[in-house]
Each structure stands twice: as C-alpha cells, then as structure tokens.
Amino acid sequence: MKTRTTRALRCSAPLVAAGLLLTACGSNGGSDSGQPAGNTSFEGRGPITYVAGKDTSGVVQKVIDRWNTLHPKEKVTFVQLPTDADSQRQQMIQNAETKSDAYTVLSLDVVWTSEFAAHQWIDRLPGQRFPLQDMLKPVVETAKYRGGLYAVPASSDGGLLYYRTDLLKKAGITRPPATWSQMTADCAKVKRLPGTEGMSCYAGQFQKYEGLTVNFAEAVNSAGGVVTDASGKPDVDTPSARKGLDFLVGALKDGTIPKEAVTYQEEDGRQAFQSGKLIFLRNWPYMYALAEKSKLAGKFTVAPLPGLNGPGSSSLGGHNLALSSFARNKATALDFMKFFSSQDSASTFLKDASLAPPYARSYDDASLVKRYPYLPDLKQSILHAVPRPRVVQYGDATSAIQQEAYAALTGAKSGAQALKDLQSALQKSTAQ
Template sequence: MNARTARALQCSSLLLAVGLAATACGSSGASGSAAQDEPEFTGRGPITYVAGKDSTGVTKKIIDRWNTNHPKEKVTFIQLPTDPDTQRQQMIQNAQTKSDAYTVLSLDVVWTSEFAAHRWIDRLPADEFPLGKMVKPIVETGKYRGGQYAIPASSDGGMLYYRTDLLKKAGIAQPPTTWAQMKKDCAKVKKLPGAKGMSCYAGQFHKYEGLTVNFAEAVHSAGGEILDAHGKPHVDTSKARKGLDFLAASVKDKTIPKEATTYQEEDARRAFQKGELIFARNWPYMYSLVEKSKSETSGKFAVAPLPGLNATGTSSLGGHDLALSSFAKNKATAIDFMKFYTSEANARLALKDGSLAPPYAKLYDDKALVKKYPYLPTLKRSILHAQPRPRVVQYGDATAAIQREAYAAMTGNKSSKQALRDLQKSLRDAVAQ
C-alpha cells in the first residue's frame, strides 16, 4: 500500500465514523495541505501530451512506443511553438478556461511554482516515481511548498561549443575559462585564413526566455545574483552590472555579432553549424544535431564549461518536467504515461537520439556512455553547479522584466546601470504580488 492509498483509507474511515464534511479529504481545497493537494487519479482512456516543437524527434518515438502498447489509451501529441514564452502562455490560457484539452504538460523547470500556486497542475504521488535515482537539483525543480508537482523528463545545462580545429591551428591548447580569454582566443583565430568573416560568440539574445537564461548566466558568472537568499531582488549591484556589461560591451565591440540579438536556440545552432561562429553557448541538444549535420563543423567541435568573469562560469539550470493538468480527464492513464515517459529507458533514448540531458544520475558516470557521448562529464558539471532562474509565482512578470531591461542594455538603449536599477524595481513589484 503506498502513502496516497493509506491516506485515502484513513480519510474514508474518519468520514464514516464521525460524518466529517467531504471537503476535509477532498482533492481541490484551498488550504494547500497534502491531502487536499493530492487528488485521486482515476479514469482511463485517450489523453494529450503538450510540449514545444519536437526538433529532435525523440518525443514522437516515445509516444509511438506508448501508443503501440496502449491502443485504448492513446496519446495525442499537441506541439506548441518553439518559443517558450508562447508555450507558457498557451498552457496558461488553457488552464484559465479550465479546459480538459491538455492532459500532461511539458513545463520549463521554472514554471512549476507559478502553475502549482494557481492550482493549474495537480500535486503528484512522488513515491510512485524513481526520484531517488535522479540528480537532486533536477528533482527540486518540480517541487512547490514541499509537494512534488512535476517529474523530471530531461535536464539542461548550458555549455560552450567551440571549434577544435581552429583553436588548434591558432596554437590554443585549451578552451577559454574567462570572458577576457575567450576574446583573446577569438582575435588569434580570426587571423587564420580559414576563419575569414567569422564572428566570435553568440548565445540566445532575442527578447524571449532565452535572454533571461543568458542574462542569468552572465550575472551569476560574474559573482552576482538575481534574488538573494531571502528571495528578494538583488540586481542593482556592481557584480550584476559586470555581468550585464559583458553582454552589452560584447555587442558594441562586435564580439557578439549584432544579428545575435535576434537569436534563439536554433539560430545559434545553425550559425555555429554553418561555420559562422568560433564559440557558441547552447544546450546539449545541439551536440547531436551538429554532429549528424555532415557540415564543415561536424567532427570539428567540442564543448567546455561556460566562461565567466574571473573563472569558469555558471549555467542556468534548464530542462523540462512533466506535470498533470488539474482539469484533465483520464488521470490514471496520465500518471502511467508520465511514469513511462520519465523512465530510465526513455532517458537513454533521449540521450542517444537527441543528446538531451538525462535526469538519472548514474547515466553521467556510465563509462560506455561517456565514451560514446564525450560531453557528458561537462554537462554533469554544468548541471550540478547551475543556478536556477528566479523561482517566483509571478514568473511571467519577472522574466518579461529581465528580457526588457537586458535587451535595452544590449542594444544600447540604456546603460547597464540604469537597466539594472529599473529591473530591481520591476522585480520587487513582481515578487511582492
């Protein structure tokens, strides 16, 4: 008997003995207690899985496997746009109308608090998932006020992709660990005949969630923070300014090409793959795509930890967790599908076919896997030392403010100092709500 069943039996006994109101053991009360937040998962039949565009093909393979073995409980894949902000907004709109069109949601790891606080997703039976085998920081992303509201499907850590062939030709033995070192390396590489017309570095700098990620990495890599230990905004500081200064100054001196202020993940991937960049910041999914591309970059690149101000930098913690819409039907099927999707076997498939970061700890130390996927040790380090983006209930307001001010500084419309001063005020308002 699991903990959820035991609680249900205890609750039923109380109701029969003393005639307590049914709401005492209900599944949708407002107090936030464990019994009220954790509903009974009943109903079997077709469900939907809602996520961003499947650029790796992994999601379709996993769903096809499920559907083959569960013909009466088929999963329909609803693909949302690539842009995370649009994904989040469409999921929120579905929840606000209490529609049952969405069943299992693929959430960015920083959305859990917002979705749980608004009761858009159900508290899950944590003891029915192998969370103890997963990397702890990844498991924590699915928690809200002591409850597990989302289960890790994949993690993510930012890495520095670099051209091994060009660095070697320029006499550079190791990838850079600092921003200054990276700029010096670029200057050397650009003197090579084969590097004519190349740009130095790009990440994700369009005004969308990727900019929040890259801004957070710059601030943390300079020793700053966005929220302090008490959850209060703390960006109007000299350390945070050094981080934003790196981004803004790099656009100004063309270390970051101007067109990179329009880049999302795939734009940066394509630019690196086509030989337009010496260095690029991206997630692990890019590795397999570039390697399989048969482009001039295939077989001529590697990854390293992100550089920072004075030493190795800090990644933002990324990834996707699976959550269950509070308004869905056939929740018993949904829970079983979530167990299937987040299994170790499917984590291996996602690693193999999409170079997606697995949530299972042992896969990073598997010698056979490391030999086949040499980026795993770097990725593990990135994830274990990563810092989360602001985990606040009003995340939409917080990320919009970060994007607005960081973009203003990078495009020269504000100084870093003024942008951070304005951001401090906006974050204070968002956190206070």
C-alpha cells in the same frame, strides 16, 4: 475536447511570492509524504494528450509511438506548441484558465512548476510512483513546490560552450577558455588564420524571449552577482551584476558578439555555428547530436561556460512532466508520465536528441561517456547551475528581465539604468 465545469474552489487570499520563499493557498507547507494533497483522484483510463514545444528532433513522437503500441486503448496524442518558451507557457495558461481538459500531461520548463502549482493548474503527485531517489537532487527540486511534488523530471539541462576544436588547434590553442577575457583572446588568434575573416567570436540567445532571461542570468551569476539573493529578494542592482551585463553590452559594441545575435534564439545560434559563422556558442546539449550530423562533425566539442574570473554558472534548464488539474483519464496519465520519464526513455532522448537525463548514474556510465563525451561537462553544469527565480508571478519577472536586458543590449538604456529599473520591476513582481 469539452471543457470541464467543476473544480475545487480556490481560496481568495492573494498569492505572495519572493524568490524561493513561496506561499500559496491550497498547500499544507509540509514535507512531501509521497501522497497528493486534497481530494486529488487519479482515476479514469483512455486517450490523453501530451503537450510540449515543437519537437525538432523527432524523438518525442518516437517514444509516444512506443507507448501507443503497448497501450492501444490509452493512446497519447502529441500536441505541439510553438518553439519559443514564452508562447508555450501562454498557451498552457490559457488552457488552464478556461478549465479545458484538452491538455493532459504538460511539459513544463523547470521554472514554471511553482507558478502552475500555486495557481492550482496542476495536481500534486504521489511521489512514491516515481524513482526520484535515482535522479540528480537539483533536478528533483525543480519539480517541487512548498515541499510537495507537482511534476516529474523528464530531462535536465545545463548551458555549454560549443567551440571549434579544429580552428583552436590551428591557432595553437590547447584548451578551451575558462574566462571571458581568455575567450576573446582566443578569438583574436583564430581570426588571424586564413579564411576566418568573416567569422564572429561568440553568441548566445539574446532575442527578447525566455532565452534572454537565461543568458542574462548566466552572465550575472558568472560575474559573481545574483538576480535574487539567498532569501529570494531581488538584488540585481549591484557592481557584480553590472560586470556581467557590461560583458554582454561591451561584446556587442566591439563585435565580439555579432549585432544579429540580438535576434537569436537557440536554433538561430545553432545554424550560425554550424554554417561557420561563429567560433564559440552558448547553447543547450540538444544541439550536440544535430551538430554531429552537420559538416562540423568532428570539428567541435563543448566545455563549461566561461565567466569573469573562472568557469561560469549555467542557468538550470530542463523540462518536467505535470498533470493538468482539469484533465480526464488521470490513471492513464500517471502511467504515461512514469513511462515517459523512465530511465529507458531518458536513454532514448540522450541517444537521439542529446537531452540531458535526470538520472545520476547516466553521467558516470563509462560506456555512455565514451559515446557522449560531453556528459562530464554537462553533469558539472547541472550540479553548479543557478535556478532562475522560482516565483509565482514568473511571467512578470521574466518579462521585466527581458525588457531591461534587451534595452541595455540594444543601447536604449545604459547598463546601470537598466539594472536600476530591473531591481524596481522585480521588487514589484515578487510583492504581488
């Protein structure tokens, strides 16, 4: 596709961000009236693209095929980006910075909405076109920037603790652990069983990428700390945050977490769990359907994440649909966004890919809970989740978190020094 050469002029004042207290040129700062800001025009019909990370489930193309059958003159082409979130974000930013119309509808990690809106890479949307009132409130909030709607929730996400029910039962353990110490004690009991000598206790996503930001934030929040305080200012160099990081560092040192977990992304952990290498695993709900199709079917379930003194806190995950400011055929794009984020599509994603629906009623439907027993735990994970820092310069913030957390996990720095350096780096990134 060709590159557009016209666009509304950006203001020249620098963007200023501090956690949730975001300001940017081009926004009126008022509440969402349901109308797009400025002169945004949602006109034009014809072919568009949908841009997202690689679909490991196959269900995305299935939903797109359904749209294409119904709209043969407005077909959607699925552009698949790499599986890791950092690469996805970078490619989307590169497309925006060249003002290319190659990307139409973007699947954004929920934490990217503010960044993309502040830089005017995505359009403000007409809220009345979407059933936001039927969605979970924390999920809808991730789609807003300074009171305006800049994206539409397509799926939510909350971290869950996957565990081997068969092994816990054999070890005489009747309930999943609520704390880190209970989890390590349960592992010790399981590893005394015949045939479990080569198993490791626990893993998450600890490679230096967005997953590490998520897992680090969850450890800090689950120990009573914060990455940014209520006013949006970095506050990570604290005793509580240190306890969270110390859990991860100590678990790697004593073997509770296997050494190779510093190379794990989501799929690495899933495969390790399914192959019998792990007793517990932190992962997203997408894994449930895949694990049910593996040799572990009927031998695992999920629970809320454990924490220092009780149940922990997940990072709020999920994906929002946003409309590229440089796209063509925006009328088609809006209709596709409504279709792709509908209750019907959400049900398909739940059924075929274990993706968390944004709609509140899905979690209270007895027939769905019977079919997907993890839904009550997932709802609590989402409702009690803590958002990652919603800052305009999110790339700088997450890069700093990954750098310092990885240094602590691999022993390049002490936990105390890593948190001190991270506090300084976050203060710089949120002051830009």
